[in-house]
Amino acid sequence: MPTLPTIVPYICLHCSSVLQEKENKLYCSHCNHWWDVKDGVPCFVKDAPYWGELPQDEMRAVLKRAQEGHWKGALEMIPEEKREAIILYSSDETRGWWRYLLPLLDTGTVLDIGAGWGAITFSLAKTGYDVVAVDSVIERTAFIKTRVDQDRVDNIQTACASALALPFPEHSFDVIILNGVLEWLGLSDTSRSPDKVQKKALINIYNLLKPGGILYLAIENRISAIYFLGFKDPHSGLRFTTLMPRIIANVYARVKKKTKYRTYIYSKFGYQKMLKGAGFKEIQFFLPLPSYRNFEMIVPMGDRKVARYGATHVWSMKRLRFLRIAVPFLKLLPVGFFMDFFGPDYSIIARK
Numbered sequence: 001m002p003t004l005p006t007i008v009p010y011i012c013l014h015c016s017s018v019l020q021e022k023e024n025k026l027y028c029s030h031c032n033h034w035w036d037v038k039d040g041v042p043c044f045v046k047d048a049p050y051w052g053e054l055p056q057d058e059m060r061a062v063l064k065r066a067q068e069g070h071w072k073g074a075l076e077m078i079p080e081e082k083r084e085a086i087i088l089y090s091s092d093e094t095r096g097w098w099r100y101l102l103p104l105l106d107t108g109t110v111l112d113i114g115a116g117w118g119a120i121t122f123s124l125a126k127t128g129y130d131v132v133a134v135d136s137v138i139e140r141t142a143f144i145k146t147r148v149d150q151d152r153v154d155n156i157q158t159a160c161a162s163a164l165a166l167p168f169p170e171h172s173f174d175v176i177i178l179n180g181v182l183e184w185l186g187l188s189d190t191s192r193s194p195d196k197v198q199k200k201a202l203i204n205i206y207n208l209l210k211p212g213g214i215l216y217l218a219i220e221n222r223i224s225a226i227y228f229l230g231f232k233d234p235h236s237g238l239r240f241t242t243l244m245p246r247i248i249a250n251v252y253a254r255v256k257k258k259t260k261y262r263t264y265i266y267s268k269f270g271y272q273k274m275l276k277g278a279g280f281k282e283i284q285f286f287l288p289l290p291s292y293r294n295f296e297m298i299v300p301m302g303d304r305k306v307a308r309y310g311a312t313h314v315w316s317m318k319r320l321r322f323l324r325i326a327v328p329f330l331k332l333l334p335v336g337f338f339m340d341f342f343g344p345d346y347s348i349i350a351r352k
Contacts, residue, residue, distance in 0.1 A: 007109060007130045007157045008172045010042055013165050035167075039067070039142035040149070044161040048136045049187070053086050053117075054078065059139045066146045088294065089117055090143075095179075096123025098298060098347055101286065102214060108174030111208065113163045114181035118144040125156050129175075132157045134166065136188070162188055163201045170207045178205070179218045180293065183235055186262035194264045195274075202278035209352045215280065217348040218292035222265045225342040235263035268341055275350045282351040285340070292345040301340050 003021065004010075010019045012028035019026040019035070019042075026042050027034045036043050050056045058078075066074035075087050089095075096119065099105065106128040112121045115133035117140060125131045133156060135141045141160045148156045161167055163178070163185055185201050186194025205215055220234070222242045227233065233241045238256055241249040242265060253261035266274065268285060275283050288295035 004037070004040075004042065005154070005157045007155065008111075008132055008168050010159065010167045011169055013044060013167055016169070018169075019167075038138055038160070039063075040145045041138065041141045041158045041160050042167070043138055044159060044165065044167050045136050045138075048138075048160075048162070050137055050139075051184075052137055052140065053082065053089065056139070063139050063143050063146070066143060066150075071143065071147050071150055086117070090119055091117075092119055092294070093123040093126070095294065096120040098216065098218070098286075098288070098295075099124060099127065099129075101284075101298065101347070101349055102175060102216075104174055104214070109172065111166075111168070111173045111176045113166075113176065113178055113205075114184075115144060116140055118147055120177060120179060121156060122147065122151075122153070125153055128155075130155045130157075132159065132168070132173075134159050134161050134163075136160065136162045164189060164197065164204065166204060166208060168208060171210050173208055173213060174210055175214050175216060176205050176209060177216050179216070182217060182219055183263050183265050186264055190260075190262070194262045198264065199274060199277060202274065202280075206279045206352060211352060213352045215275075215348075215350040215352075217271070217275075217350065218288065218345065219271075219348075220265045220292075220345050221267065221341075221343055222270065223267045223342060224344045225338075226344055228342075233263075235265070236261055268346065271346065271348060275348070280350040280352060282349075284349040286347040286349070287339055287343045288345050288347045290344070292347055295347075298347055299339065 010026055011017060012019055012031060012033055014033050015028065015031045017028050017030040019028055024037050025034045026037065052059055054062065062074045062077060065077055075090065078086050108129055110124055110129045110131045112131055112133045115121045115135050118133060121131050121133040121144060133141065133144050138160045141158050145158045159167060163181060182198055185197050189197045209215065227240065227242050230239050232239050236253055238253060241252060241261060244252065250261040253259055272283055285301040287299040287301060289297050289299060
């Protein structure tokens, strides 16, 4: 088997010993556990649920076409109604431009958890970071590995793994990314409450960071103004669930969707409390507009002039055009306060 790239060594999830390559597997000589390598990707999850932008059979077809030809050509076989969005999701390098918020600009070792189709991974790798891309869906990580091989990128390492069990030594990373991931972790472990699952993941991440390392967390705001206006929660697919007490939201979801409510998001205070509980000391909040997924600007919190500038320009952004009606009244509103606590999403920098 060709030697796997090892920006950071893989370790055993049972005893933390460094793994060895053996017969197309990764093997622990200390406790005799082993993990498969599928499509060139070490796989540390078994029977993980599939979720993604395409149904699994369509995703596998895209992956096969990419492996047999070229990954860019494979994207053209995606159904037309989804194609443009997925091409942007997989290839838009601006999704990684929040890196300008980092003090370690263009250098260091990065762990991208929930890397998806690789847009942020490749954006950071092209600027000089060494990036380890992790996703719990093997089809996604195999697609990233295909891109790595075809584009001859030598500073990206891949693994199929859960955010709750990451096969890397402690103190390995300068930066760890959770971009649209934390809210979904409650679905990965249903043996405990979603907030406890999320806290466990954040503690694991804290331990994986080097001293002074940084977590970049991008996620929705539980009390965003758009939810008061009746916009659906993008996770539960229901209106007003983010604003309800968790118990009531759970009952509502079980009645409407026949499922439990486990995709928790939080307010600014909630994120501060959770991050501090995991050990993080320095926490900075930014407002990505119109959203953290495809932002056109990132506004620092706490600066009234900058907040007002952002507020007067969001009306031209497609997702937030409804705010156009508020523009004439901005001089009368406490814009800084509103943007701080009721904006749609947060980009958070938390330092160890």
